[in-house]
Amino acid sequence: MGFLVGLRAEARLLRPLGGGGDVLVEISGASPAGASAAVTRLIAAGATSLVSLGVAAGLDPDARPGDLLVPSRIVVATATGSRDYFTDLTLCARLGGMTPGALLHSDVAVTTPQAKRELFAASHCTALDMESGILAAAASEAGLPFAALRAVCDPAGSGLPAAALVALGADGRLRPRAILASLLRRPQQLPALVGLASHASMARRALAGRIPRIRLA
Template sequence: MQQRIGVLVGMQSEAKLARHLYPAAIEASGATKEGAKLALNRLVVANVTSIVSFGFAAGLDPLIKAGTILLPNVIHVNGKDYVSDPMLRVKLGAEKSRIKVGALLHSDEIITASVEKQELFQRTGCVALDMESGIVAQYCADHQIPFAVLRVVCDSAARDLPPLACMALSHDGNLNRLQMMKSLLLNPGQIAGLIKLGVDAGIAYSQLNSFVHHKNMFENI
């Protein structure tokens, strides 16, 4: 049976990169739990046979820098571990030396404070976190669908995020520019943090873009 790869992303910018994975379908969650579940339902309707959670992640391990490619073998969700599909991980490049493996933590909210990131690392041992992969893991376990996670670290464990990071996305996965401008007008002190985050995001985007272009993933599936 020919594989049909479905890809779940949080943002439309991630969706542009995901097109190089040669997927059957790409859906954006808008970085919300409800949006992710609806997106996963749409992928199932598209008759995908496996699902990849793809995009950016926050670093928890203090040794991991922005731009590090992650292919976690375990997703930690509310005290339960979900194991990603080994064959799918190999197809994504898990055996490459520069890929970081380990456990990924699911979070229902954006973690903005570096102190909290470091506390989560100490408590869970997870190397990074995101807001979609845990939902993908639970959904795929319930529906008996193989899944994997391909992410890149956008903000390191030492990076504090500006408040507007919590309102940056609209429900369709695009940047909510109006809300961001309002937040900056009310709190212009965020600008320095936003610039630093922008530099890290540029590094992360460039590294993930390079990885998926050179990998030619799923081209022959």
């Protein structure tokens, strides 16, 4: 089983599954280019199924931080509308079971509640991330089963402070100096950043509770 994650911290959450050939992990750095390269590496390494794992932005107002999503489909916007990629039922069961709702892919960060409201009205998706659509497209092209396990981080009613947008390096590590520099320029974003950190902690705890129950075969 090949896992695509955005952060090194998310990769560490997978340690209970063990190493060896049963688990392959690649880190995208939470960027489309990084996700595409990481999925290519997973397929080249021999992954026979692909899972997008990590946090997601809530779009549905009822989705709360820490809610887990194993969607039946991943929605990707196209020039003529959108395309649905349907996840593998058996693989979803191995991740803990399919949940209601769909996951929307975006190539850009969605930073405001207004933008989230507009995307929810247009797509009716529960949450959004920046990696799952890339994994779904690559898996479909390669003929591999795929699924996603995502935990809601920032809910629909909250946005992302500027510091969050510079917080992550291409290697999936946090950049404390960049965060501090952003806070020094705009100290008023500190409460939002603290709130985001709290939501992220809830999402990580939810993933940490589910991961040991994943069935690799």
